[in-house]
Amino acid sequence: MATRARFVHNSRRRRGDEESSSDDEQQQVESSSSDDNEEEEEEEEGPGQVVADEEEEPAAVESPSPAAGRNGRKGPITISLKKVCKVCKKTGHEAGFKGAVYIDCPMKPCFLCKMPGHTTLTCPHRVAMEHGVIPAPRRNTNTSLDYVFQSQVKGKIPMVKPQFLVPNQLECGNIKFHQRRVTCLEFHPTKNNVLLSGDKKGLLGIWDYVKLHEKITYDSVHSCILNSMKVDAANDGVLYTASSDGTISCTDLDTGLGSPLLNLNPDGWNGPNTWRMIYGMDLNTEKSLLLVADSFGFIYLLDRRSKTRVGQPILIHKKGSKVTGLHCNPAQPDILLSSGNDHYARIWDTRKLEPNSSLASLAHGRVVNSGYFSPRSGNKILTTCQDNRIRVWDYIFGNLESPSREIVHSHDFNRHLTPFKAEWDPKDYSESVAVIGRYISENYNGAALHPIDFIDTSSGKLLAEVMDPDITTISPVNKLHPQDDILATGSSRSIFIWKPKTGVDHTEERTSQKVKEYVYGSGSQKKANGKHDNSSDDDSDGGCDGKKKKAKKTRFTHTAKGKEKGKSKV
DNA sequence: AGATTATGCTTCC
DNA sequence: TGGAAGCCCTAATC
Numbered sequence: 001m002a003t004r005a006r007f008v009h010n011s012r013r014r015r016g017d018e019e020s021s022s023d024d025e026q027q028q029v030e031s032s033s034s035d036d037n038e039e040e041e042e043e044e045e046g047p048g049q050v051v052a053d054e055e056e057e058p059a060a061v062e063s064p065s066p067a068a069g070r071n072g073r074k075g076p077i078t079i080s081l082k083k084v085c086k087v088c089k090k091t092g093h094e095a096g097f098k099g100a101v102y103i104d105c106p107m108k109p110c111f112l113c114k115m116p117g118h119t120t121l122t123c124p125h126r127v128a129m130e131h132g133v134i135p136a137p138r139r140n141t142n143t144s145l146d147y148v149f150q151s152q153v154k155g156k157i158p159m160v161k162p163q164f165l166v167p168n169q170l171e172c173g174n175i176k177f178h179q180r181r182v183t184c185l186e187f188h189p190t191k192n193n194v195l196l197s198g199d200k201k202g203l204l205g206i207w208d209y210v211k212l213h214e215k216i217t218y219d220s221v222h223s224c225i226l227n228s229m230k231v232d233a234a235n236d237g238v239l240y241t242a243s244s245d246g247t248i249s250c251t252d253l254d255t256g257l258g259s260p261l262l263n264l265n266p267d268g269w270n271g272p273n274t275w276r277m278i279y280g281m282d283l284n285t286e287k288s289l290l291l292v293a294d295s296f297g298f299i300y301l302l303d304r305r306s307k308t309r310v311g312q313p314i315l316i317h318k319k320g321s322k323v324t325g326l327h328c329n330p331a332q333p334d335i336l337l338s339s340g341n342d343h344y345a346r347i348w349d350t351r352k353l354e355p356n357s358s359l360a361s362l363a364h365g366r367v368v369n370s371g372y373f374s375p376r377s378g379n380k381i382l383t384t385c386q387d388n389r390i391r392v393w394d395y396i397f398g399n400l401e402s403p404s405r406e407i408v409h410s411h412d413f414n415r416h417l418t419p420f421k422a423e424w425d426p427k428d429y430s431e432s433v434a435v436i437g438r439y440i441s442e443n444y445n446g447a448a449l450h451p452i453d454f455i456d457t458s459s460g461k462l463l464a465e466v467m468d469p470d471i472t473t474i475s476p477v478n479k480l481h482p483q484d485d486i487l488a489t490g491s492s493r494s495i496f497i498w499k500p501k502t503g504v505d506h507t508e509e510r511t512s513q514k515v516k517e518y519v520y521g522s523g524s525q526k527k528a529n530g531k532h533d534n535s536s537d538d539d540s541d542g543g544c545d546g547k548k549k550k551a552k553k554t555r556f557t558h559t560a561k562g563k564e565k566g567k568s569k570v
Numbered sequence: 571a572g573a574t575t576a577t578g579c580t581t582c583c
Numbered sequence: 584t585g586g587a588a589g590c591c592c593t594a595a596t597c
Contacts, residue, residue: 087591095591102592111591120592180576181594200576341579367579386579415578416593440592448592474593492594574596582588 100448102441112440113408114388120440125408164433165500166454166464167480167487170471172209173496177217179203182490183418185479186229188253190236195479195488196253197495198226200418202243206253209488209497218256221249228281228325230290232304240290244277248292248302261307264294280326284333284350291350293323293338299353315355318342324419325370331378335359335396339371345383347396360400365389369411370421374431382434382457384422388412390436392457407460409453410440411476418476418490422455426482432458435487437475438465450474452489466498 087095087105095105104111104119112120120126180200188194197205202222208214222243232238232250239251241258246265251258264276280293289310290302297320298313317323317340328350329335336348345368346358362371365387373396374380381393383403388410391403411420422436434457441448444467451465452475466487477490487498 097592105591108591410592412591413578414593415590416576450592572597576593576595578590580588580590583586 097448100441100443100446102448111412112388112410123408164428164463165485166466167485167498167500168464168466169499169501170468171486171497171499172212173471173494174205174207174209174215176493177205177207177215177495178493179219181418181492182477182495183225183227184229185477185488185490185495186231187479187481187486187488188236189231189233189482192484195495195497196229196231196239197490198222198229198241199493200225202226202245204229204239204241204251204256205495207495216256218251221251221256221258222247225277227277227279230281230283233283233285234288234304240281240283242278242281242292244279244295246276246278246294248278248281248290250307261290261302262292262300262309264300277322280323280338282326282328282336284328286333289350291326291328291336293317293326295322297321297323297340297342299323299326299338301350301353311353314353316340316346316348316353316358317344324368325421327372329373329378330375331373335373335378337371337373337381339368339383341367343367343385345371345381347381347400360396362391362393362400362403364391369413369419370423372422372424375424375426376429376431380431380457382422382424384411384420384436386412386419390422390434390455390457394458405457405460407455407457409436409455410438411436412439413476414439417474420476422457423478423480425454425480427480427485430458432456433463435478435480437478437489437491439474439476444469447472452478452487468496471496 083091083094085091085093085095085105085107088107090107093106095103097103102120104121106119109116110118110120110123112123113125118124178197178199178201180203182197182199184198186196188196193208193210195205195207195209197207199205202219202224204218204221204226206216206218221241223245225244226241227244228242230240231253232240237253239253240261241249241251243249246263247260248262249258250261262278264278265274267274269275277295278292279295280291280299282291283289283304284291288304290304291299292302293299293316294313297315297317299316300313301310302308303310316338322341323338324341325339327337329337334350336350337345338348339345343364343366345362345364347360347362348358362381362383364383364385367386369384369386371381371383374382379394379396381391381396383391385391388408390407390409390411392405392407393400394404409422411422413419417439420437420439422434424431425433425435434455435452436455437452438450441450442465444451447469449467449469449472451467453462454464454466455461456463471489471491471494473492473494475489475491475496479488480486481488485500489496489498
């Protein structure tokens with residue numbers, strides 16, 4: 001009943017079709033042949049309402065009526081004309097939420113696996129707790145290199161898997177800590193309980209998630225998206241950050257004062273054709289080298305100590321295409337993995353870096369959001385691609401022509417989200433567990449939630465899905481703690497900390513309480529280099545600031561309302 | 571409450 | 584080949 005009110009676009013649509021009655025007929029045929037029985041029955045119930053609707057546009061009612069008798073059905077045909085699928089613009093079905101369940105457009109390929117013939121709801125890859133795995137042949141080269149590397153690696157991987165604890169319980173949250181959506185997260189490697197975060201505006205956040213109130217944001221480090229962070233291995237008070245403003249900054253974490261290590265746009269803004277952005281960055285700790293890649297396909301090497309460039313920029317991905325990420329092999333830091341918008345991930349030896357000199361080129365179906373070597377042995381590769389597949393290569397010195405596995409997973413990101421990246425659990429000695437946020441929602445007790453998935457990359461099995469009824473937004477940014485069983489999540493402008501569930505389950509009250517406590521909390525949010533303090537930061541960010549000016553309680557009320565709204569869907 | 575907007579890759583001509 | 588349209592589960596704002 002109520003759903004009818006939603007079909008707002010029909011009048012525009014009908015006006016467009018007015019001229020061609022044959023077009024109308026086609027649509028009727030389609031709609032009547034559709035097997036959506038529920039819909040049709042519903043339609044029969046409420047002709048009065050329909051008539052009332054159409055009185056506004058009498059001309060439109062007239063034209064389809066001669067054809068109405070043709071299929072032996074009464075009146076409803078006019079109604080089905082009103083229902084236009086927002087995805088394919090055809091009639092007879094509708095895409096969109098029905099309660100907490102999203103109904104796909106049947107005319108389009110599956111939104112999850114991208115194959116035609118079924119929708120997400122019936123996708124074979126959407127089996128509960130087990131995602132689809134596309135097997136690839138396991139090849140072994142049996143070269144001497146193979147042998148040497150295997151023997152090196154074997155000693156490093158213990159046979160007994162340590163107990164795996166999923167941090168699935170929301171511990172605390174820092175609601176709207178950032179001014180825009182969170183784009184990257186990093187645990188401080190030595191100061192335990194400190195989480196570093198970056199956002200789309202270039203804001204750098206530092207938060208002690210145990211003391212809770214110890215938090216600070218620096219807004220002068222970058223002027224736009226903070227894409228990557230790395231704490232200096234030799235000086236843990238120094239943070240390197242890479243940004244879409246085209247700079248690498250070297251920031252003192254205590255003062256927020258930074259100096260640029262690299263500026264790829266020294267002449268300022270001269271249009272998008274010349275503006276260079278930096279997404280990929282990593283540190284070769286052995287050589288004290290900072291590796292940086294821009295949005296035109298080039299890599300730059302920087303000497304961390306002398307703060308100077310080493311050599312010339314080298315093209316490592318298709319000219320003009322963005323390099324989305326860089327990662328140095330943890331076991332052999334000279335071996336580098338790059339991922340790019342040119343649909344490739346590539347392995348390089350940074351000691352002899354030249355164009356077209358990659359050791360391997362890993363083909364993907366679409367843009368590669370990220371690529372990581374496994375955290376201990378470094379002999380596996382995990383990539384996230386916008387074709388909704390996580391790919392795993394089990395052995396980098398084997399045959400890399402095709403991945404060892406492709407795991408179908410929903411992370412086909414909407415342009416307004418931070419790209420999803422599957423990341424290894426650094427604590428998992430077996431190098432199989434990975435974490436990644438999920439794009440499409442699932443119906444959890446009547447609420448459409450977007451969980452954070454723990455995936456066993458060796459089998460494709462979904463080990464755990466982490467979610468909380470209070471978090472209704474998508475969580476594309478996730479980071480696992482290097483030592484503790486803690487997960488940090490960036491979701492919209494907020495960040496959250498998760499821990500394994502222990503003892504008695506008070507989840508519902510406790511998490512809400514924690515989150516609420518913190519939003520209420522009187523923690524002073526300093527801004528070291530800021531022009532204003534948090535309560536008067538008005539520039540450029542428009543609307544949200546009006547609310548900020550109000551008392552904190554107002555903010556909380558606002559948040560709580562949002563939550564209630566989410567729950568009321570039940 | 572509904573319209574609007576930020577925003578980036580893909581596709582189409 | 585390049586530029587413009589268009590896009591399925593956003594999130595926040597007025």
